[in-house]
Amino acid sequence: MKFEGSRFQKDNPNYQEEVLIKQDIIICRCEEITLSEIIKAIKEGAKDINGVKRRTRAGMGLCQGRTCEKLIQQILEKELKKFPKNIKMGTDRPPIKPVTFGELGGKDQ
Amino acid sequence: MTYFDAVVIGGGASGTAVAYYLSKKGIKVALVEKNDIASGTSGRCDGNVLIADKQRGFDTKMTYTSQLLLKELTEKIDYDFEYYQKGSIFVIESEEELTVAQKLVQGQREDGYPMRMMDKKEIHDEIPMLADDIIGGIEIACDSSLNPMKLSFGLSLEAKKNGAVIFDHTSVTGIRLDKKGIVEAVETDKGVLITKDVVNCTGVWAPYIGKMVGLDIPITPRQGQLLVAEKTFSPYWRKIQEFGYVMAKSQEGNYKRNIRSELEKLGIAFVFEPTLSDNFLIGSSRAFVGFDTDVSIEVMQGLAERAIRFFPVMKDIHVIRAYAGLRPYVDDHIPIISKVDEVPGFYIAAGHEGDGIGLSPLTGKLISQMIAGEETILPIDTLSINRFK
Numbered sequence A: 001m002k003f004e005g006s007r008f009q010k011d012n013p014n015y016q017e018e019v020l021i022k023q024d025i026i027i028c029r030c031e032e033i034t035l036s037e038i039i040k041a042i043k044e045g046a047k048d049i050n051g052v053k054r055r056t057r058a059g060m061g062l063c064q065g066r067t068c069e070k071l072i073q074q075i076l077e078k079e080l081k082k083f084p085k086n087i088k089m090g091t092d093r094p095p096i097k098p099v100t101f102g103e104l105g106g107k108d109q
Numbered sequence B: 001m002t003y004f005d006a007v008v009i010g011g012g013a014s015g016t017a018v019a020y021y022l023s024k025k026g027i028k029v030a031l032v033e034k035n036d037i038a039s040g041t042s043g044r045c046d047g048n049v050l051i052a053d054k055q056r057g058f059d060t061k062m063t064y065t066s067q068l069l070l071k072e073l074t075e076k077i078d079y080d081f082e083y084y085q086k087g088s089i090f091v092i093e094s095e096e097e098l099t100v101a102q103k104l105v106q107g108q109r110e111d112g113y114p115m116r117m118m119d120k121k122e123i124h125d126e127i128p129m130l131a132d133d134i135i136g137g138i139e140i141a142c143d144s145s146l147n148p149m150k151l152s153f154g155l156s157l158e159a160k161k162n163g164a165v166i167f168d169h170t171s172v173t174g175i176r177l178d179k180k181g182i183v184e185a186v187e188t189d190k191g192v193l194i195t196k197d198v199v200n201c202t203g204v205w206a207p208y209i210g211k212m213v214g215l216d217i218p219i220t221p222r223q224g225q226l227l228v229a230e231k232t233f234s235p236y237w238r239k240i241q242e243f244g245y246v247m248a249k250s251q252e253g254n255y256k257r258n259i260r261s262e263l264e265k266l267g268i269a270f271v272f273e274p275t276l277s278d279n280f281l282i283g284s285s286r287a288f289v290g291f292d293t294d295v296s297i298e299v300m301q302g303l304a305e306r307a308i309r310f311f312p313v314m315k316d317i318h319v320i321r322a323y324a325g326l327r328p329y330v331d332d333h334i335p336i337i338s339k340v341d342e343v344p345g346f347y348i349a350a351g352h353e354g355d356g357i358g359l360s361p362l363t364g365k366l367i368s369q370m371i372a373g374e375e376t377i378l379p380i381d382t383l384s385i386n387r388f389k
Helices: A015-022 A035-043 A049-056 A068-080 A101-105 B013-024 B058-076 B095-110 B120-126 B148-161 B203-211 B243-250 B261-265 B297-310 B312-316 B360-372
Strands: A026-028 B006-009 B029-032 B088-092 B115-118 B136-140 B165-167 B172-177 B183-188 B191-194 B197-200 B220-229 B239-242 B271-274 B280-283 B318-329 B336-339 B346-350
Touching: A015 A035, A026 A068, A035 A049, A035 A068, A049 A068, A049 B148, A101 B297, A101 B312, A101 B318, B006 B013, B013 B029, B013 B148, B013 B346, B013 B360, B029 B148, B029 B183, B058 B360, B088 B095, B088 B120, B088 B243, B095 B115, B095 B136, B095 B243, B115 B120, B120 B136, B148 B165, B148 B360, B183 B197, B197 B203, B197 B360, B203 B318, B203 B346, B220 B297, B239 B243, B239 B297, B261 B297, B280 B297, B297 B312, B297 B318, B336 B360, B346 B360
Parallel strands: B006 B029, B006 B197, B029 B165, B088 B239, B197 B346
Antiparallel strands: B088 B136, B115 B136, B172 B183, B183 B191, B220 B280, B220 B318, B239 B271, B271 B280, B336 B346
16 A cells, blocks of 8 residues: 655645545455554554554464555554654564474474 | 542553443543553463363352353443353363363362363264374363453453543553552653552562562563464364363372473463464463563474374464463462552552453452442452462
């Protein structure tokens, strides 16, 4: 998702309109979470990536937020009027890519 | 400066439940949370609400009461926290376990709890993917499960509707007492909250808040790690635990599981929890490693090994994430839900170890009744901090 215009919603008179048009766009593909669900989570108090994640499951799926974290950061940036560096990213956890239970705990490879 | 009848410190399942039940009584309450709601232990745990592994008597009664309160909450709060009561299963590996299991089930049945034995044929008919050598099981019909983060968010939003004020990303810096040593105010990095009652719901961090009023709270972090599986077919639809671990934990006889000593050292026991998000969680582990929430490869391997032992079919399912959380451990395994005689107006609701999520509504209810000066739904003597004197 790409927003037109400048970084902050106060500088972008079309922001609300844009959000309305794009509200059904899926931001987190793995968990099928839309833009409007993410904005709702921010309105309910989420202030960073983990806050959005815990409220919506965005970033909890197969890719572990590899694509949507950056998008969510942009949405947070616009909703909270903050610079990206002031928005905490999600916690990195192993495994880096999915591994099977067998690869992890098998004794027979 | 703002006045509140009560200030709750900590925005996990316990704190949000306390805030919710207080606000329902019309008490003006503030909740102060250092980070975000459900960002500590309540955001790094599982959602089991089980009587399965409880001691006979009061321990079981606490969880059972909490299950009833949770069911009530699903109708009262306008937020789906994915509560479902489908029951849980214990799987039994050996004759020795079977003997102890039969005794446990008989006792719990006498007390009126819905538990029953399953023989070898029945357990394999019920769970076709289970390893062939499992000799039996127990079904615990009332056991349930929920989403701990959603429970915390739901309770805090509902408390807010009732007039509670949530101060998230706000740190408590001190607790002010008057000349007589009675609670007067809570100092935070965003300002002072005048109040007469403070509830310390900060789990593993409770000792820090305790120190602010010169109190020693005997809670230690006990780390646990979990694996998250990909969305796939579910090997079974209800929660499953290995019975051997409960036996080893409660030290029935000199019971030793047939398990590698490395796994025993890491405190690994098989727990399987399917979630409403079509994936499942695999636990569990236990370690005293301070406030460390990093996951370790040894524990991940151990959890996977133990999972395959019970469900060989899992070996081809993917693990997408591992995480660790900190249980607030108390050495007698009983939570501290208590007023503090030395500091009038100071309450503790912490130290639930692995049961904080399940016991959160009961915790909230008890504290709200204590503060309102009402009779409590369960006797609170055994939960008092005075037992450590």
